[in-house]
Amino acid sequence: MVDCNELCRRLGSDDTDVLRDAAYEAGENGCVEAVGLLAGLLCSRNMGVQEAADRALRKIGGKEVVDAVKPLLRSDDAPTRNASMDILRAVGAQDFPTLIALLHDADPDIRIFASDILGSTDSRLAVAPLCEALLKDHEVNVRYQAAVSLGELAFADAAACLGKALDDDEWVQFAVIEALAKIRDASSVGALVKALDKSSDLVASMIVDALGEIGNIKAVTMLLKRMDASPEVLRNKIVKAVVRILGGKALSLLSPAERERFRDYLLAALGDDEEDVQDAAVSGLGSVGGEAAAAAVLAHAAHLDRERHPERYEHAVAALREIGLTEALGRALREGGDAKRLAALDVLAGLPCPDCAGLIMDAFPELPDGARPLAAKALAGIAGEEARDFFMTLLDGDDEALLLEAVAFLGGKLRLADAGEAIFGLLSHPSDAVKEAALDACVSIGGAGLDARFRELFASEEPMDRLMAVYALGKMGVRDHMDVIRAALADEVPDIRKIALEALAEMCGHEEGGLPLIVAGLSDENRDVRLAVVELLGGCDSDKVYPYLEQALADPDDWVRIRALEAIGNRGERDAVPRLLELAGEPSKLVALKAVEVLGELGGPQAFEGLLRFGGGDDPELVDAAEAAIARLRDEQGER
Numbered sequence: 001m002v003d004c005n006e007l008c009r010r011l012g013s014d015d016t017d018v019l020r021d022a023a024y025e026a027g028e029n030g031c032v033e034a035v036g037l038l039a040g041l042l043c044s045r046n047m048g049v050q051e052a053a054d055r056a057l058r059k060i061g062g063k064e065v066v067d068a069v070k071p072l073l074r075s076d077d078a079p080t081r082n083a084s085m086d087i088l089r090a091v092g093a094q095d096f097p098t099l100i101a102l103l104h105d106a107d108p109d110i111r112i113f114a115s116d117i118l119g120s121t122d123s124r125l126a127v128a129p130l131c132e133a134l135l136k137d138h139e140v141n142v143r144y145q146a147a148v149s150l151g152e153l154a155f156a157d158a159a160a161c162l163g164k165a166l167d168d169d170e171w172v173q174f175a176v177i178e179a180l181a182k183i184r185d186a187s188s189v190g191a192l193v194k195a196l197d198k199s200s201d202l203v204a205s206m207i208v209d210a211l212g213e214i215g216n217i218k219a220v221t222m223l224l225k226r227m228d229a230s231p232e233v234l235r236n237k238i239v240k241a242v243v244r245i246l247g248g249k250a251l252s253l254l255s256p257a258e259r260e261r262f263r264d265y266l267l268a269a270l271g272d273d274e275e276d277v278q279d280a281a282v283s284g285l286g287s288v289g290g291e292a293a294a295a296a297v298l299a300h301a302a303h304l305d306r307e308r309h310p311e312r313y314e315h316a317v318a319a320l321r322e323i324g325l326t327e328a329l330g331r332a333l334r335e336g337g338d339a340k341r342l343a344a345l346d347v348l349a350g351l352p353c354p355d356c357a358g359l360i361m362d363a364f365p366e367l368p369d370g371a372r373p374l375a376a377k378a379l380a381g382i383a384g385e386e387a388r389d390f391f392m393t394l395l396d397g398d399d400e401a402l403l404l405e406a407v408a409f410l411g412g413k414l415r416l417a418d419a420g421e422a423i424f425g426l427l428s429h430p431s432d433a434v435k436e437a438a439l440d441a442c443v444s445i446g447g448a449g450l451d452a453r454f455r456e457l458f459a460s461e462e463p464m465d466r467l468m469a470v471y472a473l474g475k476m477g478v479r480d481h482m483d484v485i486r487a488a489l490a491d492e493v494p495d496i497r498k499i500a501l502e503a504l505a506e507m508c509g510h511e512e513g514g515l516p517l518i519v520a521g522l523s524d525e526n527r528d529v530r531l532a533v534v535e536l537l538g539g540c541d542s543d544k545v546y547p548y549l550e551q552a553l554a555d556p557d558d559w560v561r562i563r564a565l566e567a568i569g570n571r572g573e574r575d576a577v578p579r580l581l582e583l584a585g586e587p588s589k590l591v592a593l594k595a596v597e598v599l600g601e602l603g604g605p606q607a608f609e610g611l612l613r614f615g616g617g618d619d620p621e622l623v624d625a626a627e628a629a630i631a632r633l634r635d636e637q638g639e640r
Contacts, residue, residue, distance in 0.1 A: 004031035011037040019044070020052045027056025032064050039068035042083045043075070054083055058090050066095035070102070073113050085113060093121035100129045108139040115142060119149025126153060131161035134172075143172045151179025159183055163191030173203050181210035189214060193222040204230075205237050212241030220245055224258065227265060239269040240280035251287040263288045267296050279315060286319025294320060294328040298347075302332075302339040313343075320347040325356055333363040333375075341371050349378035357383035361390050373401035380409040388414065395422045400431050407434070411441020420445045424453050427468055439468055443475040451476060458484055463493045470496055474503025489517060494526040501532050508540035519548045527557045534560060538567030546573050553579060562594045569598035577602060581610040584622070593625050600629025608633055 002025060010022035011034055023041060026034040034056070041053035057065050065087070072084035092099050099121075102114035115133055118126040127150065134146040147165060150158040158179070165176045173195075180188045192207050192214075199207060211219045223238045230238060242262070243251070254262060266288065269281035282300065285293035301316035320329070320343075332344040348356050360379045367375055376394065379387055387409070394406035407426065410419040423445070426438035442450050451473070458469035470488040473481040488500035501521055507514025521533040534552050537545050549571075552564035565583070568576045580602070583595035596614060599607040608630070615626040 002029040002031070004029065004033045007031055008034050008037055011041070016046045016049050019046075019049045023049065023052035023056045027052075027059035030060050032060060032062070035060060035064045035068045039065075039072065042069070042072060042087075043077065043080050050079075050083065054087060057087050061091040061094055063095040063098070065091055066098050070098060073102075073110055074107070085117065088117045089120035092117045093123050093125075096121075096123075096125055099126075103129055103133050108142055111137060111139065111142045112145045115145040115149050119145075119152040122153065124153075124155055124157060127155050127157045131158060134165050134176075135161055140169050140171060143168060144175045147172060147175035147179050151175070151182040154182045156183055156185040156187075159185040159188045163188050166191055166195040167198075170200060170203055173199070174206065177203070177206045177210045181213040184214045184216075186214075186216045186218070189216045189219045189222075193219060193226075196226060201231065201234060204234050208234065208237040208241045212244040215245050217245060224262070232268070233272075235265060236269040236272040236274075236277050236281075239265050239284065240277045243280040243284040251284055254288075259288050263290060263293060267292060270296055270300055275312070279312060282316050282319045286322040289323045291326055291328055294323045294326040295331075297323070298328055298332055298340060298343055301343040302337070317343065317346050317350070321350045325351060325353060325359070330359050330363070333359065334366055338368070338371065341367065342374060345371070345374050345378045349381050352382040354386055357387055361387065364390075369399075372399070373405065376402050376405035380405050380413065383409075385414065388416065392419060392422070395419070395426075400434060403429070403431075403434050404437050407437045407441045411438075411444050415445050417445055417447055417449070420447065420450050421453075424450060427457075427465075435468070439472055443472050446476050451480075455484065458487075463496065466491065466493070467496050467499055470499045470503065474499070478503045478506065486517070489520070494524075494529050497521070497524065497526070497529050498532045501529070501536060505536050505539070508536060508542060508545075515542070515544060515548075519551075522548060522551055522555075527560060530555060530557070530560050531563055534563045534567055538563070538570055545571070546575060549573070550576065550579060553583065558588050558590050561588075561591050565591070565594045565598050569601040572602065574602050574604055574607075577604060577607050577610075580607075584610070584614055589621065592622060596622065596625040596629055600632045603633050603636065 004026070007022050007026045007029075008031070010018055011026065013019055013022070019041065023034075023038060025031075026038060038053045038056050038060075041049055042057075044050045044053070057069065069084045069087050072080055073088075075081045075084070088099075099114055099118055102110055103118075105111055105114070111133065115130060118130055130146045130150050130153075134143050134150065137143050137146070143165070147162065150162060162176050162180050162183070166173060168176065177192070180192060189211065192211055196204050196207055208223070211223065220242055223242055227235050227238055239262075243266075246253075251259070251262070263285070266281045266284040269277050270285070272278055272281070278300070282297055285297050297316055297319050301313060301320065304313045304316065306313040329344045329347060332340045333348075336344065345360075348360060357379055360375050360383075364372065364375055376391075379390070383390075391406040391409045394402045395410070397403065403426065407423055410416045411423050420442065423438050423441050426434055427442075429435055429438070442454075454469045454472045454476075457465045458473070460466055460469075466488070470484060473484050478485060485500050485503055488496050491497055491500070501518060504514055504518050508518060518533060518536060521529050524530050524533070530552070534549070537549055537552075546568075549564050549568055553561055555561050555564070561583075565580070568580075577599065580595045580599050584592050584599065586592045586595070596611065599611055611626045611630050611633070614622055615630060617623055617626075
């Protein structure tokens with residue numbers, strides 16, 4: 001049992017370490033007897049002592065702490081005064097009568113402090129006294145703080161008195177409006193709208209923003225009625241608030257006359273200096289639609305820096321897509337500057353309709369060279385069979401970007417057999433990107449014609465031709481092309497042998513002839529081919545694979561052995577533990593360290609015992625690796 005009297009004695013010490021420890025113990029043990037002494041220590045110039053006293057007072061709490069700390073609010077020392085404020089914010093709710101009494105203190109600073117503290121109590125009991133201070137205190141700063149605190153509490157009970165305070169000094173009005181926005185009570189909407197007529201432009205602007213945040217739909221009608229008589233800046237704020245309250249979709253529910261009138265206001269708001277007003281106008285215009293709206297938003301999107309403001313740019317593009325296909329998009333595509341053309345193409349790329357595709361195709365001849373690849377990409381994203389002939393003509397050109405789009409569309413999207421021969425011809429194109437795209441497209445198209453062409457290509461003396469042929473025929477059906485695959489496994493070029501092995505992956509362990517063809521590559525003279533075999537075996541889901549991975553552990557190349565070890569670990573092959581224990585003693589440091597790591601992955605008594613042995617060795621790197629593996633096994637065991 002802690003003796004609080006003894007702690008009080010220690011709290012009178014001159015030794016800062018003793019004071020700090022005693023304050024800590026007083027707080028931990030709730031020594032109310034020490035409260036007065038602890039409050040005095042808040043004035044200490046030693047930060048550690050002050051912090052310990054602060055913490056203790058918060059832990060003890062209660063009326064005694066409030067009474068002891070309250071006088072420090074009058075301190076001329078700012079740190080002491082601030083510390084007392086913070087403590088009372090934390091525990092003041094435990095003694096409401098004292099806080100409320102402070103609201104009637106003769107010193108206005110104390111009344112401000114009390115208002116601030118009450119705002120941190122999170123209690124409805126604070127609402128009535130704060131409302132009284134807001135409406136009756138003769139000091140403007142007290143009324144201001146009372147409004148701020150009512151907003152911090154955010155209880156709907158305060159909405160009525162805050163509404164009455166809208167007639168107060170402008171400084172107080174700022175706090176009142178922010179408080180009402182935080183409370184979001186529907187009852188305050190009428191008072192806020194009514195205050196618009198008698199407010200300065202700045203206050204009126206704040207009121208409109210608050211109405212937008214409150215989001216009550218009954219404010220919309222009142223705001224719309226005030227738009228004509230409002231100055232431009234305020235009118236734009238009203239536009240933002242209405243869009244925020246209704247949301248884009250609900251704007252379409254306005255009557256035709258109101259919608260037309262509101263469209264004009266939206267168009268004007270698009271030119272506002274504030275970005276959030278512009279963005280609200282974009283949302284609204286996307287919903288009400290029309291040619292004028294499309295033209296304005298398109299011009300707005302073209303002026304945005306898409307690198308600095310990608311979200312705002314995408315927002316404008318989304319609004320234009322909501323409006324749909326318009327003449328404005330066509331004009332921009334045919335006649336606009338680069339930025340406007342690009343914006344129009346971005347919009348059209350998300351409008352899958354035959355008319356949209358036709359618009360791009362009609363405008364294509366008039367586009368500058370730099371815009372054509374983007375136009376082709378947009379068209380490929382939305383078009384279907386109607387763009388077949390358009391893309392077929394692109395195959396006759398020599399622009400790499402356009403060729404890539406045409407090949408992807410005709411081969412990948414349409415899988416058009418009629419395009420097969422032309423795309424096959426691109427396998428001899430100088431660009432590797434075009435070759436790769438053409439190869440994938442030919443695989444997608446398939447068919448007897450391309451099958452025959454690739455068989456012919458495999459007879460070529462050019463290694464690249466044979467490589468492409470093996471890749472394509474493997475993708476088009478390895479079982480139908482085993483004669484080619486077998487021949488490729490004996491090709492003089494290692495890369496072709498690798499491609500042939502990869503083609504056999506789906507047969508690994510599932511078909512009688514597949515696995516023997518694959519593991520024969522473990523004897524290949526080329527290291528990269530042997531690595532490819534090991535990687536393939538590691539991904540094979542057959543239970544017949546382990547003996548071949550064990551064979552790879554004897555490979556003359558360390559990296560083949562390391563990849564085999566990784567494959568064994570990934571497959572959880574515990575039968576490999578004895579062999580791994582041998583490898584952990586290998587002269588090759590890379591192989592030894594990897595073996596130890598995999599032992600930690602496999603686990604089991606034999607692996608654990610071996611790791612303990614290596615952990616007591618002389619090689620520091622091996623010891624570290626063994627300790628890490630043991631720690632892993634211990635952690636995994638603890639999770640079970």
